Amino acid sequence: MVSEGAHIMSDLNTSMTGDSVSEFYNGKTVFITGGTGFMGKVLLEKLLRACPKVSKIYLLIRPKKGQEARERLQQLLCSPLFDPLRRDRPADLRKVEAIEGDITQPQLAIGATDRQLLQRTVNVVFHSAATVKFDEKLKLSVTINMLGTQRLVELCKRMDRLEALVHVSTAYCNCDRYEVKETVYAPSIGPDQVTQLVEALDEDLVDSLTPRLVGDRPNTYTFTKALAECWLKENREELPLVIVRPSIVLSTIYGPLEGWLDNWNGPTGIIAAVGKGLFRTMLCDPNKTADLVPVDMVINLMIVSAWRIGTTKSKDLPIYNCCTGVTKPIKWKDFIALCFKYTRKHPFSEVSWYPDGTVTSSRLVNTVNRYLLHWLPAYMIDAIVWISGGKPMMLRIQDKLTKAAGCLEYFTTQEWKFDDENVRNLVGTLTEKDKKEFCFDVAKIDWENYIQNYVIGIRRYIFKEDAATLPKSRRNISRLYWAYTALKVISVLCMWRFLTLRYAPLRQLWSNALRILIHLVRMLPFV
Structure with missing residues (x-):
């Protein structure tokens, strides 16, 4: 129960x-x-x-695959995420307009007329454009994550009415240290030095230098995000800048669509493959903390952080670690167990095998499991398909899954302590109404319910499977369960029989066990 004093303090804030x-x-x-x-x-x-x-929302969109920016915007607005708005307030969608441009190009490739429009009218900027590919080449990663940020800042400094600039970073930009405070840490090499180096050298030479430049960080994504933060701190001048650092972002927790997501990034692709019965082993320390956060909690924090700096006119640089590991932790073993539970309760269609598997912190055990449980079945299935005149694809699928799992291994075998004091303090400045409407308090997460909706979201929004197919899918998963159980029993019996043939004591134990079993059966009343 919230005290009257707490209400007064909230209203005062x-x-x-x-x-x-x-x-x-x-x-x-x-x-x-x-x-x-x-x-x-x-x-x-x-x-x-x-x-x-809100008066107007401009989206920077680059032409892609023959589609103009306006065409891509209309396609975006057709997402199921916008169905409630399209049904209840369709006129609001007309507030959204596309600005043709490209984050990788000088001046963001925005035309002169559009630049003047933005400079004259924009009040709030959200910068979330980035390459999130962990294995991106350093030259492209620098171009998008660093130079793109610099070009946006140049534009923002010319905006007459700018009240807030929210830059989306990542909690893992400082993954080279265990404890990460809400502050900017200086990288071992300056952002301007890296930019000059990348621009001066050809791509092959940059690729050869990448491991030395990245250092203790696992990939170019975390490295360039750290460089971008450092550059922003040094060059923001009077900009009302905020940095938001989410950890591993998963599906929505609240409305308008619980469990909504539209990409295979992070653990999602692996969980989807697990649900299909295609993935059964992964390198992971089950006792480490899985720092996962719902996407709409990150978005709510971004919206509120812009409000906060826009209304307080602070000259400080607020940084918010949007994470769950300190306030609402969940272990990898619990996350994985819940994913197994709900991929069985809400099974996908056309499942190849019963969803099951193991995680291990041993690279040797994981390698052996991968060859036995992934590659061997893939070779056998592809051989059968090839002989029957079909197109083999299991090896290609396993190759992609192995690479995806490899990108995650750094994050599933370690853990970090992301301080989130600024986030918790920001919650305290909100009214009760705003706390509900723009909730980013991760303490309120019910992990079991959330992960169930996450799995359902993968089924509904990634695989596009209707709820009406669930009964059939459940009958199929039940058959696979009994087949899987029978196979395990047969495997154990075969192994035991093999051992008893080679070792006399085990053979005698096997015979005694059989005699006892037969004797017990004969004592039953129906025999």
Whole structure:
């Protein structure tokens, strides 16, 4: 029960900072980079739904595969995520406009007219455009994650009405240290030095130098994100800048669609393969903390952090670690167990084998398991398909899964302590209404319910499977369970029989066990 004093303090905080979060966006113009990505879509939908008086939202979109920016915007708005808005408030979707551009190009490849429009009207900027590929080449990663950020900042400094700039980083940009505070850590090599080096050398030479430049970090993504933070701190000048650092981002926890997601990133691709019966072993320390966070909690924090700096006019650089490991931890073993539980309760269609498997912190054991449980069945299935005139594909699938699992191994075999004091303090500045509407308090996560919706979301939004197919899928998973159980029993008996043939004591034990079993059966009343 919340005390009266807590209510008074919350109201006092709000009166000190100005309008409520939603009211702050009344009449505001927002500019979003990365709007076509997973987080960008959730951000766009939340702004339209929870801040109904927002004036205009511009999305930076590059032409792609013959589609113009406006065509890509219309395709984006056809996502199921926008179905409730399209049904209840279709006019609000017309507030969204595409700005043709490219984060990798000078001046973001934005035309002169559009640049003037943005400079004259934009109040809030959300910068989430980035390459999130862990194995991206350093030259491209620097171009997008660093140079793209620098070009955006140049544009922001010319915006006459800018009140907030929210930069989306990652909690793992400082994964070379165990304890990560909400502060910017200086990298071992300066961002300008890396930029000059990458621009001066050809790509092959940059590739050969990458391991030395990246150092203790596992990939170019975390490295360039750290460089971008450092550059922002040194060059922000008077910009009202905020940095938000999410950990591993999964599906939505709240509305409008619980469990919504639209990509295979992070653990999602692995869990999808587990549910299909294609993936059964992974290198992972089951007792380490899995720092997972729902995407809409990250988005709510971004929206609120813009409100906070826009209303307080702070000259500080607020940094928010949007993580769960300290406040609401879950171990990898518990996450995996719940994923198995719900891939069996809500099975996917066309499952190859019963969802099961193991995680181990031993590389040797994982390698042996991978050859026995992944590659050997893949070779056998592909051989049968090839002989029958079909197109083999299991080896290709296992190759992709192995690479995806390899990218995650660094994060599943270690853990970090991400301090989130700034996030918890920010919660305290909100009214009860805003705490509910823009919830980013990870202490409220019910992991079991959330992971169940996550698995259902993979089924519904990744595999596009209707709920009406569940009865058939459950009958299939039941058959696979009995087949899997029978196979395990037969395997154990065969192994035991093999051992008893070679060793006399075991053979005698086998015979005695059989005699006792037969004797017990004969004593039963129906015999």
